[in-house]
Amino acid sequence: MEIFVLAFFVLGYLVLAGADIGVGMALPYLGRSASERREVIAAIAPFFLGNEVWLVAAAGVLAGLFPELEGELLSGNYTMVVALLLAWVTRDAGxxxxGRVPGARWQAFWDGATVAGSWGLALSWGGLLSHVLLDIQGPLAALPALVVAALFAAHGMTFAALRLRGVLRERAAVLSGGAGEARTYALTSAAFLTVGVLAGLRLPLEPGTSGPLLAPVVLALIPLLVAAQGWVWWTFRHRVTGPSYL
Amino acid sequence: MDTVDLARLQFALTAGAHFLFVALTLGLATLVAVVQTRATFSGDPVHLRMTRFWGQLYVINYAMGIVTGLVMEFQLGLAWSGLTEYAGDVFGAALAMETLVAFFVESTFLGLWIFGWNKLNRWAHLAVIWVVTLTAYASAFWIMIANGFLQHPVGHVLENGRLRLVDFGAMVANPAAQVAFGHVLAGAMVTGGFFVAGVSAYHLRRRTVERDVFRKSLRIGLGVALPGLFVTATFGGIGFQTMQPGKVAAWTGSAERLAAAQAELAAVHGPGDHLPPVDVVQTAGITMLVLFAVMLFLGGPSFLLMLVRPVVHGFRPWHGLLTLMIPLPFAAMLAGWVFREVGRQPWAVYGLLTTSEAMSPLSHGRLVFSLTAFTAVFGVLIAVNVWLLGRHARRGPGAVALGDRPVEAPVPVLSF
Structure with missing residues (x-):
């Protein structure tokens, strides 16, 4: 039960936030001008807050249900996790x-922060996953990390193809070929689920002692949380028609 | 500095930075929700402008609260794995509740509120800001349950060198948590109230054309801040009764009490210094109390002055004073946290686990790296965000992007 709860939030994070991180990575390719970039960001704007919170929840689940693993995993990968957090903060700040100050230089700078932070996030995830999955650390870990980062970028592109219109959609759909946008998105999602499950199987998933009390509460909450997110997805189910608040 | 000091400094800076934004978030969310309720019922454009203006400042502030909060959550596992291993089965449960019951919903609905403006039905949009506000309270509640456990551990047993949760109700009902939650929440209302009053006073002092917006806002701000001060002080006063003996002894500075607290802990844990640094605890406590006195001394008469309309519109020295008061609640909040947290030292879980035992086995170099990196990034972002808050506050309701209607709106097409 505890393992299901943890898997639910980690896998949910990878599939959902993987898409907005990937869009951030592909931002210079998808949006060639400031106004195009703003429209590309509108594709993820209503979702990224609700997406990144899956990782916050996963960390909370780790703290409550797997406290020993939490300490081992985070302090044992100290530098990588710190890099991940710094990248996350940079991406969100971007x-x-x-949009807070009008001006080309201001916007270009913070778009740069979004791109750098998204790449940093994807590469840190790549480093963490290759450590857990393949037990590789050091310079050699760059290779699997790049593969994971490429998966993030591809996933982001397929999501952008689903959300954008016109020339932006065509640019984003370059990976889909004729295969259909939804099917390509399903494929990259499945790749994320596979990587996540394989990494999970390599972890010592020994629950702590609060599971019998806490896990049923969390299980009961999950339908509510999914419904809240479902409302967001329903509200923003249409393709982007122009710039958003960001 | 040794590694424990570096890790403590890192956590203190992150938590301190986080709390500055959290305090304003809790207070402003409440005021935005109240104003939006009035706007939705009355349809009055003044109320709508107020909602959008204060909402915009709330969102700018919230973004910093999130990013500092993320780093704080992960720091527990990063630098304090001794704590998560020893006590995670108990206080980790409160953290899990915080992320799931509160923050997950808060964040999801905040996205809906920001981007759903002019898209959602206005009653649904109003319901969304109330969910955001109430889950923000819930978030503070569960964090204070976790913190209250560290201050005054209850509801657990010690088994095989680790704590196990046996009484969830006792952990939640912990007076050291409940009283502090009331103190913090009321303090946040004071912070939000003086912020709204101070910004409004700035505009009234400059003879703004938005007189209605800022007169009403100033009254709401002071109307929340003054009662908030009384509630904060009441909970704070009760809080002294829930404090650990070491903190009380350090606060009073009485040699007798210090010796008694030391002897009590030494009887269980053997020789060693089991007491917090007296000077830091006293300085922080006095700072908090002096700032409270100043706020009360100025807030009381201000509450009366705001009832007179010509004064609200025209008493410019008073406007300047209110604007200058904006930082006071923030400083009092930080002093209060230093008092609470340093006063718990040298314990991570009072009487059970010391702060050095709570630390992860980390090298000096790694901590210097992370401390430098976090301080640099947060230093820049905080400076930028404070500047932006000031800039957007000064510009007034005319320049607000939040809730703006899009210029052109093509026919929507489904994306999934």
Missing amino acids: LWLR
């Missing part, structure tokens, strides 16, 4: 701040 998204929030780009």
